[in-house]
Amino acid sequence: MRNTENYPRSFSHIGITVPDIHKAVSFYEKVMGWYVIMKPSKVYKESDTAIGQMCIDVFGEAWEYFEIAHMSTSDGIGIELFSFPHGIKEKPEFNPFNTGLFHFCVQDPDIKNLTNKIVENGGKQRMPIREYYPNEKPYKMVYVEDPFGIVFEIYTHSYELTYSSGAYQD
Numbered sequence: 001m002r003n004t005e006n007y008p009r010s011f012s013h014i015g016i017t018v019p020d021i022h023k024a025v026s027f028y029e030k031v032m033g034w035y036v037i038m039k040p041s042k043v044y045k046e047s048d049t050a051i052g053q054m055c056i057d058v059f060g061e062a063w064e065y066f067e068i069a070h071m072s073t074s075d076g077i078g079i080e081l082f083s084f085p086h087g088i089k090e091k092p093e094f095n096p097f098n099t100g101l102f103h104f105c106v107q108d109p110d111i112k113n114l115t116n117k118i119v120e121n122g123g124k125q126r127m128p129i130r131e132y133y134p135n136e137k138p139y140k141m142v143y144v145e146d147p148f149g150i151v152f153e154i155y156t157h158s159y160e161l162t163y164s165s166g167a168y169q170d
Contacts, residue, residue, distance in 0.1 A: 011077055012077070012078060013077060013078025013079065013080050014077075014078070014079060014080065014104055015080040015081075015082060016079065016080070016081055016082070016150055017081075017082045017083065017084065017087065018081055018082070018083055018148045018150070019083065019087075019089040019148055020083060020148075021040045021067040021068070021069055021081055021082075021083035022040060023147070023148075024069075024081050024083070024146075024148060025039075025040060025069050025071065025081065027121055027122070027123075027146060027147060027148075028071055028079065028081075028146075029071070030121065031114075031117045031118055031121050031123070032073075032106065032114075033074070034071040034072060034073055034079055035071060035072055036069065036070070036071055037070045037071060037072050037078075038068075038069060038070035039069060040067050040068070040069040040081075040083075041067065041068060041069070042065050042066070042067055042068075043055055043065060043066055043067075043068055044064065044065045045061075045063055045064055045065065063084065063086070064085075065085070066082055066083060066084045066085070067082070067083040067084075068080065068081065068082055068083075069081045073106070090149075091148065091149025092149050092150075094145075094149075094151055102151075103143070103151045103152050103153050104152050104153070105152060105153040105154070105155055105159070106152065106153075106154055106155075107154070107155045107156070107157070107158060107159075108154055108155075108156070109156050109157075111129055111140050111141075111142060111154050111155075111156050112129060114154055115129065115142055115144055115154065118144050118145075118146065119144075121147065122146075122147030123144055123145055123146045123147050124144065124145040125142065125144055126142075126143040126144060126145055126151065127142060127143050128142070129141070129142040130142065132162060138156065138157070139155070139156055139157050139161070139162050140155070140156040141153060141154065141155050141156070141162075142154050
């Protein structure tokens with residue numbers, strides 16, 4: 001019997017800071033097909049509401065307001081977009097060697113078409129589309145970048161299938 005204290009948790013959402021919330025919502029809606037569950041709105045620093053107090057707890061006192069929007073993927077994973085007026089607006093330096101969030105990954109069986117859409121809409125393809133198991137399994141992957149410098153990966157198949165040894169075996 002499995003230890004009920006150590007069960008696999010599900011993924012709820014990811015928070016991404018972008019330079020322009022409206023451009024980011026438009027990009028992710030048009031290119032990724034993610035849908036808006038809360039339009040961009042401003043959150044002001046104040047301690048009279050639960051959300052205001054939570055944001056003070058997270059961000060400290062050195063802010064006045066920020067913009068936020070909530071989107072969702074087809075499988076219900078949340079995309080929480082933030083835009084802070086006084087933050088750095090340049091693309092972040094790509095440095096996967098330092099501690100911190102390196103990338104996130106989405107799944108699309110039509111990896112070539114999605115990669116092309118990303119590039120056509122101001123993003124970047126960071127590498128050629130590669131096969132994990134050439135001539136054995138149809139798993140492909142590619143690293144891309146959105147127009148704001150956020151690096152992410154595309155898989156053609158689920159993470160579980162890609163790394164399980166029994167999938168597509170004779």
